[in-house]
Amino acid sequence: MASPWWARNGLEIRQGRLIMAGQELEHLAREHGTPLYVYDTARMEANARRLAKALESAGLRHRVLLALKSQRHPAVLKRLRAAGVGIDACSPNEVSLALESGWNAGEISFTGTCLSPRDWDRILAHPIQLNLDSLSAIRQLGERLPGRTIGLRLNPRAGVGYSEKQTYSGDRPTKFGIYPNQLQRALDLARDHDLRVNGLHFHLGSGWLRGDLSRFLEIVQRLAGVASEIRGLEYVNVGGGIGVPIQESEEAVDLDAYARGLAEHLGPLGVTIICEPGDFVVRDAGVLLAEVVCIDEKGGETFAGVDCGWNVWCGTFIYHYPQEVVLCRAPTGEASRKYTIAGHINEASDLFAEGVLLPEVREGDVLALLNTGGYGANMSSLHCSRPHAGEIAL
Numbered sequence: 001m002a003s004p005w006w007a008r009n010g011l012e013i014r015q016g017r018l019i020m021a022g023q024e025l026e027h028l029a030r031e032h033g034t035p036l037y038v039y040d041t042a043r044m045e046a047n048a049r050r051l052a053k054a055l056e057s058a059g060l061r062h063r064v065l066l067a068l069k070s071q072r073h074p075a076v077l078k079r080l081r082a083a084g085v086g087i088d089a090c091s092p093n094e095v096s097l098a099l100e101s102g103w104n105a106g107e108i109s110f111t112g113t114c115l116s117p118r119d120w121d122r123i124l125a126h127p128i129q130l131n132l133d134s135l136s137a138i139r140q141l142g143e144r145l146p147g148r149t150i151g152l153r154l155n156p157r158a159g160v161g162y163s164e165k166q167t168y169s170g171d172r173p174t175k176f177g178i179y180p181n182q183l184q185r186a187l188d189l190a191r192d193h194d195l196r197v198n199g200l201h202f203h204l205g206s207g208w209l210r211g212d213l214s215r216f217l218e219i220v221q222r223l224a225g226v227a228s229e230i231r232g233l234e235y236v237n238v239g240g241g242i243g244v245p246i247q248e249s250e251e252a253v254d255l256d257a258y259a260r261g262l263a264e265h266l267g268p269l270g271v272t273i274i275c276e277p278g279d280f281v282v283r284d285a286g287v288l289l290a291e292v293v294c295i296d297e298k299g300g301e302t303f304a305g306v307d308c309g310w311n312v313w314c315g316t317f318i319y320h321y322p323q324e325v326v327l328c329r330a331p332t333g334e335a336s337r338k339y340t341i342a343g344h345i346n347e348a349s350d351l352f353a354e355g356v357l358l359p360e361v362r363e364g365d366v367l368a369l370l371n372t373g374g375y376g377a378n379m380s381s382l383h384c385s386r387p388h389a390g391e392i393a394l
């Protein structure tokens, strides 16, 4: 039988069972209990290295950072740090976690928003790279620490993303970044506070795929024009956002074309190019395992209820991601029946997938929700007093 579209090195079917990094997932679920996130750290490292290699091959001086908001499992951080990956932090606690995990301040870039006086106190205690995303942030920092070096997060009013919800810059105003009509004011404000601008940052959106690359690069080209007008730049941080396919019809971004495009537009500036992906590094390297606890026919649909809910994986509910679901004991079994996969949170919208075709599912089966290696654990809550999922890193 042909391999399913999602199979890859490290996520395989062997003797009819679903295997991640050499371990049988159903076995891990029984041993550690469900719900359970399982991470393939070798895959995460390989993803980061693929990106670095593409940037290298395009002749760019570069740095790759992990968006810490996407993953903070200690084993993942240890492995990525050893692979030379730096950190993109967005809160004081993330800065502290990065420092505690062994990164030094020079390897940490901070791009946060809506910072309180308490946030500033903690962030400015360390000589990390700062990308400021508003005029008020420039003023607040300037009043506290004139003479500091800063980067500016720009909002070009154009973006790309998996969906509108994940497009961080566009016609509709978003809270992020300094808008084109504010840039001169931002530079003046920085000068008035003796702040030296040494970098530009933009994050245009998340989850964009192969077909979105040309749009992404068009915007980069426009921003390269802006960057060329600013003296003293040492880096351009192009954000994260590279998506990974989460359903069969989707295509991965051509990394070499991405890097070549960055080199074409930003290369002439002679600055370091910083990429700070989250999902690209971690998403396809994680699965969420859940046990089926009930099967019920209601209103003409078959509901398979599982022992977790949107409190542990909220991607479906916030971003409306389509969800690939695999039956661990028969990943390529004949898909004979349509199921709605329901969570155990008392909200009608707590459904992971609707009308998904699976082999016959029974109570006690273990389902794997694929491509859940990013953000899930970090965004989980205790809604309905349901606990967080366990996490293991292979």
Ligand SMILES: Cc1ncc(COP(=O)(O)O)c(C=O)c1O
Pocket: 067, 070, 088, 111, 203, 205, 206, 207, 239, 240, 241, 242, 276, 277, 278, 279, 280
């Ligand atoms: C500033 C910034 N950088 C990087 C990222 C990582 O994005 P992604 O996981 O889509 O690569 C985000 C995500 O929200 C972000 O806001």
